Amino acid sequence: xxxxxxxxxxxxxxxxxxxxxxxxxxxxxxxxxxxxxxxxxxxxxxxxxxxxxxxxxxxxxxxxxxxxxxxxxxxxxxxxxxxxxxxxxx
Amino acid sequence: xxxxxxxxxxxxxxxxxxxxxxxxxxxxxxxxxxxxxxxxxxxxxxxxxxxxxxxxxxxxxxxxxxxxxxxxxxxxxxxxxxxxxxxxxxxxxxxxxxxxxxxxxxxxxxxxxxxxxxxxxxxxxxxxxxxxxxxxxxxxxxxxxxxxxxxxxxxxxxxxxxxxxxxxxxxxxxxxxxxxxxxxxxxxxxxxxxxxxxxxxxxxxxxxxxxxxxxxxxxxxxxxxxxxxxxxxxxxxxxxxxxxxxxxxxxxxxxxxxxxxxxxxxxxxxxxxxxxxxxxxxxxxxxxxxxxxxxxxxxxxxxxxxxxxxxxxxxxxxxxxxxxxxxxxxxxxxxxxxxxxxxxxxxxxxxxxxxxxxxxxxxxxxxxxxxxxxxxxxxxxxxxxxxxxxxxxxxxxxxxxxxxxxxxxxxxxxxxxxxxxxxxxxxxxxxxxxxxxxxxxxxxxxxxxxxx
Numbered sequence: 001x002x003x004x005x006x007x008x009x010x011x012x013x014x015x016x017x018x019x020x021x022x023x024x025x026x027x028x029x030x031x032x033x034x035x036x037x038x039x040x041x042x043x044x045x046x047x048x049x050x051x052x053x054x055x056x057x058x059x060x061x062x063x064x065x066x067x068x069x070x071x072x073x074x075x076x077x078x079x080x081x082x083x084x085x086x087x088x089x090x
Numbered sequence: 091x092x093x094x095x096x097x098x099x100x101x102x103x104x105x106x107x108x109x110x111x112x113x114x115x116x117x118x119x120x121x122x123x124x125x126x127x128x129x130x131x132x133x134x135x136x137x138x139x140x141x142x143x144x145x146x147x148x149x150x151x152x153x154x155x156x157x158x159x160x161x162x163x164x165x166x167x168x169x170x171x172x173x174x175x176x177x178x179x180x181x182x183x184x185x186x187x188x189x190x191x192x193x194x195x196x197x198x199x200x201x202x203x204x205x206x207x208x209x210x211x212x213x214x215x216x217x218x219x220x221x222x223x224x225x226x227x228x229x230x231x232x233x234x235x236x237x238x239x240x241x242x243x244x245x246x247x248x249x250x251x252x253x254x255x256x257x258x259x260x261x262x263x264x265x266x267x268x269x270x271x272x273x274x275x276x277x278x279x280x281x282x283x284x285x286x287x288x289x290x291x292x293x294x295x296x297x298x299x300x301x302x303x304x305x306x307x308x309x310x311x312x313x314x315x316x317x318x319x320x321x322x323x324x325x326x327x328x329x330x331x332x333x334x335x336x337x338x339x340x341x342x343x344x345x346x347x348x349x350x351x352x353x354x355x356x357x358x359x360x361x362x363x364x365x366x367x368x369x370x371x372x373x374x375x376x377x378x379x380x381x382x383x384x385x386x387x388x389x390x391x392x393x394x395x396x397x398x399x400x401x402x403x404x405x406x407x408x409x410x411x412x413x414x415x416x417x418x419x420x421x422x423x424x425x426x427x428x429x430x431x432x433x434x435x436x437x438x439x440x441x442x443x444x445x446x447x448x449x450x451x452x453x454x455x456x457x458x459x460x461x462x463x464x465x466x467x468x469x470x471x472x473x474x475x476x477x478x479x480x481x482x483x484x485x486x487x488x489x490x491x492x493x494x495x496x497x498x499x500x501x502x503x504x505x506x507x508x509x510x511x512x513x514x515x516x517x518x519x520x521x522x523x524x525x526x527x528x529x530x531x532x533x534x535x536x537x538x539x540x541x542x
Contacts, residue, residue: 005097035094046094062155077101083157084092084100086346087339 002051003032003081006065010074012043020047020076023068028055043074048081100343104159108374109310109340111347112367113163114150115203115288117295117303117360118142120169128180132189135174139166139193139202142302147198149354153347161347166194167293167305168204176216183220187227187234194233201276203293205236208283211245211532221251224258228273229265235276235291239283241478243485247281247533252478255279256471256527260494263463267496270504274493275426275458279474281481281488286361287417292454292489303360304352305417308344309367311376314400318382329383330403337364337407345412363417364408365453366400368428370511376400376421377430388431389440397421398451418487420453426506426513427458436514442473450480455488460504460513463496470494472523483536 008016017036024031029049036045054061062078069076103109123134147164154161168174168190175183187205194202205227207217217238224236238255241247259274266273278292285296288305295303317336321328341364352359368375377388380396401420408415423445425431434440442459449455455477461470474490481488495504498515505512 005092007097007101046097059152059155077158079158080156081092082346083159083343084097086342087100088092088096 004049004051004078005081005084006047006049006076006078008043008045008069008074008076010043010069010072012038012041013072016043016072016074017045019068019072020065023064024049027061027064028053029061051080103310103313107310107312107316108369108371109159109313109343111154111159111161111306111344112309113165113288113290113307114146114161114348114351115165115167115293115305115307116143116146117167117286117299117305119295119299119301120174121297124174124177126177126179128175128178128185131175131178132185135186136189136193139168139190140197143197143199145355150351153350153354157347159343159347163201164199165288165290165293166197166199166202167288167295168202169295169297170204170206170208172207172214172217172220173297175220176214181219182223182226184223184227184230187223187231190234191231199233201233201235201290203235203237203290204295205234206238206294208239209248209251210239210242211248213248213251221254221258224277225261225265225273228262228276235293237278237280237283237292237294239280240474241281241482241533243282243482244535244539246535247475247478247482249475249533250530252471252474253527253530255474256467259470259492260467263494263496270506271463271493271495272506272510275491275506275510277491279478279490281478282486284417284487288363289365289367289418291491299360300358302357304348304355304357305360305363306344306348307363307365307367307417308340309365310340311366311368311379312373313340314366315373315379315382318379326399330399333400333403334407334410337404338411340364341408341411341415345414359414361414361416362408362412364404364415364419365417366404366421368422368424368431369509370427370429372429375428375430376423377428377434381430387437387439388434389444393444394447394451397423397448401452418453422454422457423448423452424458424491425516426460426504426511427509428511432512432514435516442516442518446476446480449477449488450484453487455481456490456492458491458493458510458513460493460495460498460515461518462499462515463494464499465494465518466522466524468522468524468527469518471527473518475527482533485538
């Protein structure tokens with residue numbers, strides 16, 4: 001399974017998780033795990049998603065998430081999980 | 091499973107500490123384009139590069155997006171033109187340089203390296219033509235980078251060429267006078283040139299390699315500096331360990347990206363060059379690392395020691411992370427591209443002599459150094475000679491990329507802009523080396539070349 005990691009960082013407000021989840025479900029991206037913390041008013045969310053069944057191309061998904069982040073005033077990033085495993089595991 | 095802290099650490103490296111893939115360089119063999127007619131040769135080169143590199147930029151950009159890590163430069167390295175063009179018997183290769191410039195612009199790469207000659211043992215007719223045409227070629231193109239390998243530990247140094255290059259470098263400076271003598275920033279003189287280095291201006295595609303290949307250069311001085319901030323006051327062992335760990339992570343990221351670009355293009359992956367290469371941006375500086383290690387400024391006594399530790403630890407971390415480490419791998423110390431180096435040079439703390447000492451332990455050599463425009467060509471040859479001797483005797487790569495800025499003297503600046511930055515004019519010794527340089531001939535191979 002190809003997994004993606006979505007990170008959302010920014011000022012907390014109503015509806016961040018909701019908006020991101022709707023966007024993902026509209027594009028058939030399954031969420032495998034979610035966790036979030038608030039650090040000094042800053043919203044910090046990590047999502048692990050399944051990138052095998054997405055209805056749109058990966059590049060389109062990147063753009064949509066970026067746009068969604070702009071509307072919410074937060075930074076949203078998606079990355080393939082391999083970059084983390086290769087850097088942090090011998 | 092990857093922890094949240096690890097995810098945040100990687101993203102912080104990329105976003106705040108300037109971890110990036112500095113360059114993906116496609117090596118292209120041009121030997122099969124050789125022909126006896128220069129126009130025909132230009133057409134064949136144009137077609138081959140255009141065909142091979144057509145998808146390079148797009149593929150690299152897609153992979154960058156997939157992992158959200160920037161790939162700053164996409165470049166091409168080709169077989170040294172002095173070899174490719176030899177059978178044309180043409181009296182100038184400027185036409186080829188222009189072809190390279192045109193095709194690299196069309197495929198979207200920012201530099202193409204390999205307008206080069208290898209003359210460490212002898213000076214072939216074709217190499218003579220190439221070197222003679224350097225000033226014109228570099229002044230009439232924007233993206234073409236040139237290099238000449240004048241020496242090696244196995245063969246000694248070709249002093250005839252070193253002598254001539256003093257003149258040629260001044261000619262390049264003169265012909266690009268109106269653009270701050272920028273032509274010299276695209277020309278490197280090497281000893282022990284690696285044939286798989288992805289970094290410019292010295293990249294070329296050596297003769298022992300495959301038809302096409304993808305090399306990658308990873309960088310991130312800021313990441314190392316930030317990591318060192320966590321071991322303030324700790325022992326040397328702890329400091330080395332910290333650099334090694336950081337360089338391991340950076341190399342791994344680079345290797346994965348390059349491997350994927352290579353797979354997507356269906357061509358072999360060559361080497362990963364882990365070189366801490368600064369850019370003029372604050373926080374992306376090698377001199378800042380030296381300062382973080384405990385020096386008041388780069389150039390202070392102790393700079394050579396600090397740089398040696400940095401270079402060695404970077405290599406150790408890189409070698410552990412990948413079995414494909416190659417190229418130059420280490421730390422670059424280009425003056426004009428590193429804001430803290432510029433500051434140290436301005437204040438007089440960093441001199442040409444200290445830089446020369448530092449090149450004994452860094453990955454390359456005297457890089458992006460501006461000197462007064464009226465410096466005699468024999469002095470430029472002598473600076474090259476010193477640096478080549480360091481490389482030859484110590485079995486390492488050394489290089490000189492020096493800019494005798496026309497009409498400028500100590501206290502002035504050259505401003506290249508972009509990644510090339512700006513450089514204060516540094517003073518050179520006034521005493522002449524004219525008679526030494528005029529001797530001509532070759533320096534015999536050093537004693538430790540006889541290893542068989």
